[in-house]
Amino acid sequence: MSGDNRRVDTVPSPAPAPSPPPSPAPARPAPAPLARRLAAPAAAMAGVLAAFTYVGTVDPNEPGHYPVCPLLQLTGIYCPGCGGLRSAHAVATGDLAAAFGANAMAVVGYGVFAVLWAVWVVRAGRGIPVRITLKPVHWWAIGAVAAVFSVVRNLPFGSALAP
Secondary structure (H helix, E strand, O other): OOOOOOOOOOOOOOOOOOOOOOOOOOOOOOOOOHHHHOHHHHHHHHHHHHHHHHHHHOOOOOOOOOOOOHHHHHHOOOOOOOOHHHHHHHHHOOOHHHHHHHOHHHHHHHHHHHHHHHHHHHHHHHOOOOOOOOOHHHHHHHHHHHHHHHHHHOOHHHHHHOO
16 A cells, blocks of 8 residues: 555634724824914014114113124224124114114124014914025025125225224
8 A cells, every 4th residue: 555545634724814904194293382383483583672672772882881892902803793783773773774884794684584583483373394404505605795794894995884
């Protein structure tokens, strides 16, 4: 008997278990209340308004209220910030011509701040995060503009930019 007559019982494998239904996507957290989203821009503006109120009431054109620019005092050279307090005082008192005469770059900076702050408020109000990232080339460009402004305001033909 060369044949194998053993009986092999095969047990049917159990049917695969049904897969569980897909889990729902995680719910996005509810946005923060509007007052909470606007707290940071409001605090930033409160700080700016406090600073401008102080500079508006304590006139930097009168000697003794603020320290003298060390670069101007030691070398007689105007830095990019020279005249910035007088410019802020002029803006706070509503004299834009005097503000540009004191420090035009500062007035442009105030405008840039106002635009960025408005974008911040709108985006915060809508619950959209705000991220402003500058590439190194942008930082270099800002530095170059400040350097050129500094050099030009110290030359005879740029005396209109001097405070």
